[in-house]
Amino acid sequence: MFRVLLVVPYPKLEQTVKKIYKEYFRDTEFEVDIRVIQAEEIKHMPWDEAYDLVIGRGHSAAILKQKDNQVPVLEIPITGYDILRALLKSKEQYHATRIAVIVSSAQTHDETILSSILGAQVSVKTCQDFERVSEIIEDVKQNNYDAVVGGYSVTSQALRKHMNAITVETGEEAMIQILHEAARMMGTIYQEHERRKIYETITQTSKEGIIYVNGKKEIALVNKKMLQMIYTDKGLIRGKQLHEVYPFFEEKCAEAIQTKQPVYNAVQNVDNTTFTIDYVPVIVGDKAAGVVITCQTVKKIQQIESQIRKKLSEKGLVAAYTFSDMIRKSDLMESTVTIARKFAAVSSNVLIVGETGTGKELMAQSIHNASERSNGPFVAVNCAALPENLLESELFGYADGAFTGSRRGGKMGFFEQAHRGTLFLDEISEIPINFQGKLLRALQERQIRRIGDDKVVDVDTRIIAATNRNLRQMVIDHEFRQDLLYRLDVLKVYIPPLRERTADILPLFSYFLNKYNNKFGKDIAGLTPEAQKMLRNYHFEGNIRELRNIAERVSVMCEHDTIDKHLMETALYPEDVFSSSERKRTDNDSVLHEENTISPNVSIEEEQIREALRKTGGKKTRAAELLGMDRSTLWRKMKSYHIE
Structure with missing residues (x-):
């Protein structure tokens, strides 16, 4: 429920609001809590942030806006009709000829028009600071005004100074207007709550320390990770100056604000711990509104780097497969292998193209093992698994002392590891465009330069790249460099999808079935003719990988020595993920x-x-x-x- 706090200065207005809410807004999705509170009491009022919106009038609204909170404040307008009614009452009740109207600075009213309508001298005096009300009333009294017109706070003080005073009462039309405005704001405020919650979740769950410093150099936000990484005894730090809590961030933060440019990878030592820190200015218009500071320990980055290297090296530097391991019966696949054998005999770069699951790495290993480089290393790299900030160090390596915390003696990159062998760049399409120029240079010059080094290293490496995307279309879309494509696409091997070589389906299935027979202790002999027909007609969008999964599934499910049509149908089309389009395609094929x-x-x-x-x-x-x-x-x- 959307909760609204409505602060009114006098009891009569409370009754008016209750009447309006009951008649016009009872069925809306917001709840109004009406409280009668004078302006002087608001400053000392404990703030309940359970409210989504606060509504006040005159000086009450001004004080509410000054309170340190994130809840929006709507001001009840004091309309010209409200002022005029109060002036007429003042003239009638006190026979006043000189009347002072004291309102907050948010309200402006034309003295000339009011004087003309009333037939008396009307002076409008604005007062933004509630503390100055008494001073203004004293001035009015000294200038012999007959009466004072204003809000409840103004008239209360005027009466205490023994002056005639009339309170401006808010009419029903103004209250209806402000409640309609609250209803309109409800959707916007909900969206803002959602956005704030998203930001809060992102910052608090981040594995990096995060601080936001506003334009006043105050810490407006700090996440838990930052407090864990860098201890402070300053207590609640939100709202404090950056130099009071984290003085070591101040210099680079000021630089980012002044230059309006980010400062990346600044290495700083804090309490005997080395951090790498980014300072990114938040630009609004042409000004830096603040700076987002993110930091991570170098030790943690090294752990991440080590984990990535471990995952990448799990395949080792040896190619395990040859062309004889590629199970095939179709003429189409046989011709593909024949072409690949010819390419293996030379050292030109090869681009392997095929859908996901077609066996591109198996093809790359087979080409390597059939080449004159078969005794050399085979280094496989999944380009999609490498974060952009580690690409250069992983591919080209780094020198001793290249950065704080780097391995003593430096580190050999993948290009050097693949010297006199083959470097397999899987998912080459995922290399960021801003790094492709460096990769192109390494391919052209057959030389690399380690990070932090001043000398180049010659590398004799054959490149085999693979992709399941249309690189030429990516060139058109400015996602891939054309010159890099030409350097990679010297010799191309296209691996057809399984649905284009149906003669390979049953031999491959038989191979996987035997494998899972051994794994699960089964003795499944094969498939019935109907099951074979169904398998051949299946579309296999996941290609050999999907076929292997189906073989594993039926191996687990089969209770007999033969896989029949019903079991195959269950394996191909599980009820919880039934695809009518797949079934229709199979039915069409069956025709x-x-x-x-x-x-x-x-x-x-x-x-x-x-x-x-x-x-x-x-x-x-x-x-x-x-x-x-x-x-x-x-x-x-x-x-x-x-x-x-």
Whole structure:
């Protein structure tokens, strides 16, 4: 529930608000807590931040806005009608000819118009500071005004000075207006609460220490991690000057504000602990509104770096697979391997292209083992697993003393590790564009320079890169450098997806089935013809990786010595993730096999294509839909099978 605190200066207004709320706003999603509190009491009022919005009038609103809190304050307007009613009452009750109107600076009223309407001299005096009210009333008294008109706080003091005084009463129309405004603000305030909660969650769960210093150099925000990393005995530090709590941050913070430029990777020693610190200015318009300071211990960064290196090195520097390990029966895959064997005989760079799960690393290892570099190292790097700030040090290495906490003697990068061998750059598309220039230079010059070193190191490394994305489209989209693509794409191996080489499905499944038979102590002989047909017709968007998972699934589920159609259907289409589009595709594929006898001298794929074209009257787009492939793939296959 949206909670509103409405502070009113006199009891009569409280009754007015209750009446309006009951008549017009009872069914709204906000709850109004109405309190009668004079302005002089507000300063000492304990603040309850359970409220989402506070509403006040005149000096009460001014004092509420000055309180140190994050809750927005709406001011009840003192309208011209309210002032005029009070002036008329003053003239009628006191026969006043000179009247002083004292209001907060937020309200302005035209003295000339009011004097003309009233037929008396009206002077409007503004007072923003409640402490000056008494002084202004004394001045009015000395200047022989007949009466004072103002808010409850003003008239209370005027009466104490024995002056005639009339309180400006807020009319119903003003209260209806302000409650409508509160209702309109409700959605905006909820969004602001959500945004604040998101920021709070991000900062408090971050593994880095975070401080926000505002333009007054006050600490406006500090997260738990910062308090844990750098101890302070200053108690509650929010609102304190930066130099009082963290003086060692002050110099770089001032630099970031003055230059409006971030300061990255500043290395500072605090209490015998070395930190790497970033100072990022918050620019609003053309001014620096403050600075976000983030820091981490060098030791922690080294631990992260060590963990990443460990994960990357788990595959070792040896290629385990050869072309003989690539299970295949299809002519399409056999021709792909034939091309790859030719590429293995030379040292030119190779780009392996294929969907996820097609076996790109297996292909890369096979090319390496069939090459003259087979006795050299095979270094595999998953580019997507390397954070941008570690790319250069991991690929090129660093020299002794390159930065505080670096390994004594420096560290060899992947390029040097792969010297006289092969460097496999998996997911090459994920290399950030701003680092691609450095990678291009290393490929062109066949030299690298370690971070912090002044000499270059010659490297004799063959590059095999792999991607499941369209690099040429990435070049068009300015996400990948064209010159780097040309340097990588010297020789290209395209690994077709499993759905384009259906003859490989059953041999691969049999291989995985035997593997899981041994693992789970099963003795599953194979599949029924119906199960085989269903497996061949499946789309396999995850390719061999998905096929392996299916083999594992049926191995666990199978209770007999043969996998039947029902079990295969359960494995392919689990009820909780049933895909109607996949089922429809399989059903369409099945149509091509009904009452169709295939000659052993004709490939299954070629016969499927011919059957699809026959059923669609030669319409290639419709035939491609039946076969579950795009039109360009169908056209290429028709050409390879000499189908007119």
